[in-house]
Amino acid sequence: MTRSKNLHFADQLIARVRELGHPLCVGLDPHLGEIPPVFAKGDMAPTSEATAKAVEEFLFAVLDRAAGRVAVVKPQIAFFEQLGHRGIETLTRVVDRARSLDLLVILDAKRGDIGSTADGYARAYLEPGSPIEVDAITLNPYLGLDSLEPFAARAEAHARGLFVLVKTSNPGSGDLQNLELSDAPVFGSVASALAPMAQRLAGKETGWSSLGVVVGATYPGEAQLVRERLPKALFLVPGYGTQGGNAPDAVRGFVRGPNGLEGGVVNSSRGVLFPEAGDTAQAPAWEQAIDAALDRAIDELGEAVAKG
Amino acid sequence: MTRSKNLHFADQLIARVRELGHPLCVGLDPHLGEIPPVFAKGDMAPTSEATAKAVEEFLFAVLDRAAGRVAVVKPQIAFFEQLGHRGIETLTRVVDRARSLDLLVILDAKRGDIGSTADGYARAYLEPGSPIEVDAITLNPYLGLDSLEPFAARAEAHARGLFVLVKTSNPGSGDLQNLELSDAPVFGSVASALAPMAQRLAGKETGWSSLGVVVGATYPGEAQLVRERLPKALFLVPGYGTQGGNAPDAVRGFVRGPNGLEGGVVNSSRGVLFPEAGDTAQAPAWEQAIDAALDRAIDELGEAVAKG
Numbered sequence: 001m002t003r004s005k006n007l008h009f010a011d012q013l014i015a016r017v018r019e020l021g022h023p024l025c026v027g028l029d030p031h032l033g034e035i036p037p038v039f040a041k042g043d044m045a046p047t048s049e050a051t052a053k054a055v056e057e058f059l060f061a062v063l064d065r066a067a068g069r070v071a072v073v074k075p076q077i078a079f080f081e082q083l084g085h086r087g088i089e090t091l092t093r094v095v096d097r098a099r100s101l102d103l104l105v106i107l108d109a110k111r112g113d114i115g116s117t118a119d120g121y122a123r124a125y126l127e128p129g130s131p132i133e134v135d136a137i138t139l140n141p142y143l144g145l146d147s148l149e150p151f152a153a154r155a156e157a158h159a160r161g162l163f164v165l166v167k168t169s170n171p172g173s174g175d176l177q178n179l180e181l182s183d184a185p186v187f188g189s190v191a192s193a194l195a196p197m198a199q200r201l202a203g204k205e206t207g208w209s210s211l212g213v214v215v216g217a218t219y220p221g222e223a224q225l226v227r228e229r230l231p232k233a234l235f236l237v238p239g240y241g242t243q244g245g246n247a248p249d250a251v252r253g254f255v256r257g258p259n260g261l262e263g264g265v266v267n268s269s270r271g272v273l274f275p276e277a278g279d280t281a282q283a284p285a286w287e288q289a290i291d292a293a294l295d296r297a298i299d300e301l302g303e304a305v306a307k308g
Numbered sequence: 309m310t311r312s313k314n315l316h317f318a319d320q321l322i323a324r325v326r327e328l329g330h331p332l333c334v335g336l337d338p339h340l341g342e343i344p345p346v347f348a349k350g351d352m353a354p355t356s357e358a359t360a361k362a363v364e365e366f367l368f369a370v371l372d373r374a375a376g377r378v379a380v381v382k383p384q385i386a387f388f389e390q391l392g393h394r395g396i397e398t399l400t401r402v403v404d405r406a407r408s409l410d411l412l413v414i415l416d417a418k419r420g421d422i423g424s425t426a427d428g429y430a431r432a433y434l435e436p437g438s439p440i441e442v443d444a445i446t447l448n449p450y451l452g453l454d455s456l457e458p459f460a461a462r463a464e465a466h467a468r469g470l471f472v473l474v475k476t477s478n479p480g481s482g483d484l485q486n487l488e489l490s491d492a493p494v495f496g497s498v499a500s501a502l503a504p505m506a507q508r509l510a511g512k513e514t515g516w517s518s519l520g521v522v523v524g525a526t527y528p529g530e531a532q533l534v535r536e537r538l539p540k541a542l543f544l545v546p547g548y549g550t551q552g553g554n555a556p557d558a559v560r561g562f563v564r565g566p567n568g569l570e571g572g573v574v575n576s577s578r579g580v581l582f583p584e585a586g587d588t589a590q591a592p593a594w595e596q597a598i599d600a601a602l603d604r605a606i607d608e609l610g611e612a613v614a615k616g
Binding site: 029031046047076078079081082083084085086087088089092110111112113114115116117118120121123124129130131132140141142143144145146147165168169170171172173174175176177179180181182186189190193238 | 337339354355384386387389390391392393394395396397400418419420421422423424425426428429431432437438439440448449450451452453454455473476477478479480481482483484485487488489490494497498501546
């Protein structure tokens, strides 16, 4: 598996997922209170340098275990922001490390703002040579299509990927996303509005689009509606595992490809990073627990796409 | 004007606006290409330390001019994020400086995520002793009410303010926000859904709520609809000035108070930070230009609330 920096994002992601036989994405959500004792340092106060260092060492160790076994990782920027500028420095190093290990990186930032500000965010994360350069980013559509355009322009120019929130995995997601319009719920209308952008960012090799969408594993029915409206948009599926979505539900929006179901990635954060099994106070026990959690998720999802 | 750290956010903001006689909020959007030559350093590359330093010196100078003349400033975090961890360090210092000058700080971050992640963001910005401690933050409602709850809990516990995006100022804002439900547009439904939270965060002195909303000056009709549904929510109004909204439009959602119209703040970023008048290469000319831009906005908005 060799990284091609200029390959179309969706083509690259799909090629790797086909190679590995499963769509697992490892979410990097370093909840301070759950970092294994072997990595934790001092009182883990959010402003201390020691805490940022502990997060970095923990995530580097996770990346070492994930490298070669998954196609992609998804750092959640909130957990780095809560450590202030030191957390952002840590995020920078985690992203660089992941990419050096041939892992694709989706930054889970859910950004969304008006034109000139969206341009600032796009420049921060999708521009070659930017301080934190990632392969893809998650975006919020509430501000409308013009707010997504600066990201789409970068995605096109620099082979990056975008995942726009359509139907999120949380219990309250319906408050706004499922409001009923005359012909569809709001999230369905968002999906339809994204169709031209999806077409514009389609890959030449696989046909899959670098304009992806976020659709929670907890709402498999909704996933099918979104897939009808966006037949070639990559899905980033949160909510598998700890949040309650099972593997078959998580791949409900996938479609038949050469090696089984395909069309996106399924994220697991807590389930992989903080497995409950065993005494994790010792490094070998901790490593075994993470490996076992990775095996379990890979097997479950691999089976779901092979069978489906 | 003396800062009371534990005073209810809306009560405090309204008291200061009444005292000053105008609702101007100065937006801190340091567009790299527009920073006056007297502050710019080197090639202003986003990753260089010199750039972060230039942004800091520029904004410190702006804060010195704004102190005592406006109640509140609004740093836009995207422009700091694009400088990586050094930008976040700069933001930390800018926020601390503003608060030490008795300016309230609204962080324009438009965050929104599911429960445990929203908690991370809330801890990052609204918790006493957090790395970047601000008085209020802007939020995106697309993920539903449960995604706002961790922020509401902090607002209640630590006297902070929230401004939820309802109707934004950009041309594409209608793509989603104005989709028509059976009884109202989406943004109207969002406003209604926020009513219980607004009531919960109401201030004892003025009755104004620390659960505020963002409503663009470019859509005065929509502002009136939002005000009907949220009679005591503070308005944060972007889009005044450079984006095309005039002063009377900007205060269209305000209501009669003891000293004229009140009920929110009107933001100007570019219009104050980057006035076109004069030769800004020299420090005194630059200071005069900023002072004049501040005077102009203060006069216009002061007149609009006095007349209205």
